[in-house]
Amino acid sequence: MMIDIQDLRVSFGDGADAVTAVDGVTLSVREGESFGLVGESGSGKSTVLRAVSGLNDDWTGRIAVAGTEQGPKRQKGFYKLCQMVFQDPYGSLHPRHTVDRILAEPIAIHGLGDADARIDRVLRDVGLGPAFRFRYPHQLSGGQRQRVAIARALVLEPRVLLLDEPTSALDVSVQAEILNLLRRLRAEHGLTMVLVTHNLAVVANLCDRLAVMNRGRLVEEMTVEELRRGAAREPYTLQLLRASLGYDRATAESFRDYA
Amino acid sequence: MTDRKTTDNAPLLEVSNLRVAFPTRTGMAEAVRGVSFTLGREKLGIVGESGSGKSMTGRSILRLVPPPGRVTADRLAFNGEDLLTASAKRMRDIRGRRIAMVMQDPKYSLNPVMTVGRQIAEAYRVHSKAGAAEAKRRALEMLAAVRIRDPERVYDRYPHEVSGGMGQRIMIAMMLIPDPDLLIADEPTSALDVTVQMQVLAILDDLCSQRGMGMIFVSHDLNLVASFCDRILIMYAGRVVESCRASDLHAAQHPYTRGLLASLPKIDEPPGDLPVLSRDPAWLEA
Numbered sequence: 001m002m003i004d005i006q007d008l009r010v011s012f013g014d015g016a017d018a019v020t021a022v023d024g025v026t027l028s029v030r031e032g033e034s035f036g037l038v039g040e041s042g043s044g045k046s047t048v049l050r051a052v053s054g055l056n057d058d059w060t061g062r063i064a065v066a067g068t069e070q071g072p073k074r075q076k077g078f079y080k081l082c083q084m085v086f087q088d089p090y091g092s093l094h095p096r097h098t099v100d101r102i103l104a105e106p107i108a109i110h111g112l113g114d115a116d117a118r119i120d121r122v123l124r125d126v127g128l129g130p131a132f133r134f135r136y137p138h139q140l141s142g143g144q145r146q147r148v149a150i151a152r153a154l155v156l157e158p159r160v161l162l163l164d165e166p167t168s169a170l171d172v173s174v175q176a177e178i179l180n181l182l183r184r185l186r187a188e189h190g191l192t193m194v195l196v197t198h199n200l201a202v203v204a205n206l207c208d209r210l211a212v213m214n215r216g217r218l219v220e221e222m223t224v225e226e227l228r229r230g231a232a233r234e235p236y237t238l239q240l241l242r243a244s245l246g247y248d249r250a251t252a253e254s255f256r257d258y259a
Numbered sequence: 260m261t262d263r264k265t266t267d268n269a270p271l272l273e274v275s276n277l278r279v280a281f282p283t284r285t286g287m288a289e290a291v292r293g294v295s296f297t298l299g300r301e302k303l304g305i306v307g308e309s310g311s312g313k314s315m316t317g318r319s320i321l322r323l324v325p326p327p328g329r330v331t332a333d334r335l336a337f338n339g340e341d342l343l344t345a346s347a348k349r350m351r352d353i354r355g356r357r358i359a360m361v362m363q364d365p366k367y368s369l370n371p372v373m374t375v376g377r378q379i380a381e382a383y384r385v386h387s388k389a390g391a392a393e394a395k396r397r398a399l400e401m402l403a404a405v406r407i408r409d410p411e412r413v414y415d416r417y418p419h420e421v422s423g424g425m426g427q428r429i430m431i432a433m434m435l436i437p438d439p440d441l442l443i444a445d446e447p448t449s450a451l452d453v454t455v456q457m458q459v460l461a462i463l464d465d466l467c468s469q470r471g472m473g474m475i476f477v478s479h480d481l482n483l484v485a486s487f488c489d490r491i492l493i494m495y496a497g498r499v500v501e502s503c504r505a506s507d508l509h510a511a512q513h514p515y516t517r518g519l520l521a522s523l524p525k526i527d528e529p530p531g532d533l534p535v536l537s538r539d540p541a542w543l544e545a
Binding site: 240253 | 454481486527
């Protein structure tokens with residue numbers, strides 16, 4: 001197992017104000033697998049990802065990545081293994097750093113050396129090419145920025161890529177390009193991917209397996225093949241499936257809250 | 260939609276050769292380049308990617324394009340009345356009362372230091388001579404009409420105390436309380452979860468059919484617009500490249516529309532590379 005999560009719990013706030021964002025989630029992702037984590041806002045899907053990546057250090061349970069048990073604080077070596085791409089490429093790149101400097105930083109932190117060749121290679125890998133190397137983020141389109149963010153994650157040659165809504169800030173034509181890029185990179189580098197999204201169609205396109213979350217709990221795990229057939233068992237998943245098919249007056253009427 | 264449509268054949272809105280331009284260091288940049296359409300009492304969807312000019316088209320109808328942007332048109336008329344030459348005072352009467360607009364994010368569109376109930380009541384009092392008690396009664400009715408379960412309780416809440424979906428319903432209540440003839444909704448549901456989005460659309464749908472209201476629905480979501488609207492305009496680089504009945508979107512002719520449709524991942528399709536849109540410079544002039 002590449003990622004193994006047992007009974008993960010995350011809560012925010014104290015006493016009466018405490019909110020349990022993740023409430024006993026257990027799941028595992030095989031090496032080389034692409035796993036989708038689906039849910040509506042507040043379902044806890046991003047919080048699970050942030051706990052795995054080490055961005056959230058206040059959790060209980062067990063998280064193991066590549067067979068190594070992880071504590072709240074991560075060693076530097078962990079980030080060589082596991083990298084993350086965020087939703088908003090307008091917010092996740094330093095506005096005053098060139099692409100070159102953005103990509104050189106992780107190489108310097110990990111003391112990898114040979115920065116020049118690595119940056120050149122990774123830029124080609126994400127389909128940008130050397131012409132983009134000395135540009136600033138404001139000189140790039142949203143799709144190009146997201147490619148830089150992916151390049152920054154890949155420059156360390158990680159084995160696991162965590163993706164938090166990587167295409168939801170992009171236009172659909174650009175989304176298609178990024179999804180194709182992620183599929184190619186996964187095949188070429190044998191990456192394990194965890195993709196957090198609210199978009200079931202994106203999961204169907206990129207993942208092998210998925211888990212549906214609602215209010216901090218894992219509602220259902222299924223294969224993408226089952227998703228494609230609409231073979232969900234839980235009423236919440238079925239509702240999510242119906243909602244993603246487009247507007248229908250009668251369907252909208254049938255929606256209810258699932259606790 | 261109902262009898263009001265058949266008895267009232269005059270178009271609600273006429274737009275002909277609408278242009279919106281912004282001065283830049285390198286000359287005028289045109290965001291909207293000659294858009295024409297007429298709108299009856301129907302739901303018209305305007306679809307396009309970012310920068311296609313869809314939002315600017317919606318805003319220019321209410322003359323809300325910020326300076327130094329310049330709006331010109333051969334004709335921009337609401338119920339036969341020219342909006343481009345209307346006085347600022349006349350526009351204030353039209354905005355809200357006759358044409359209302361719902362923006363994308365309720366977080367930035369509601370007044371954070373005023374309870375939502377008072378904001379809705381204020382929207383009513385600005386456009387009618389009603390007293391405070393009457394306005395409150397109408398505001399509570401309106402909150403119930405957008406299916407807020409406990410209107411009395413929500414009335415006294417501040418915007419930060421309500422969820423995104425509820426905030427958007429409050430916005431819609433506020434826009435609809437003066438009973439406008441035309442609603443311009445700019446991505447009204449993009450910030451919402453899919454299930455809440457469906458519920459908000461159902462409310463808008465009912466209000467359109469019950470009141471015989473016209474609606475312009477600006478969105479980037481092709482499937483949503485196709486399933487919700489009656490008619491669709493597809494915009495690219497400031498122009499309408501194609502217009503069709505919503506039900507005929509799958510049979511769209513323009514390569515841009517077809518490319519957009521093809522690039523959408525679909526739940527029931529096997530994984531694999533998606534066709535990528537290659538933009539033809541000729542589309543800019545088409």
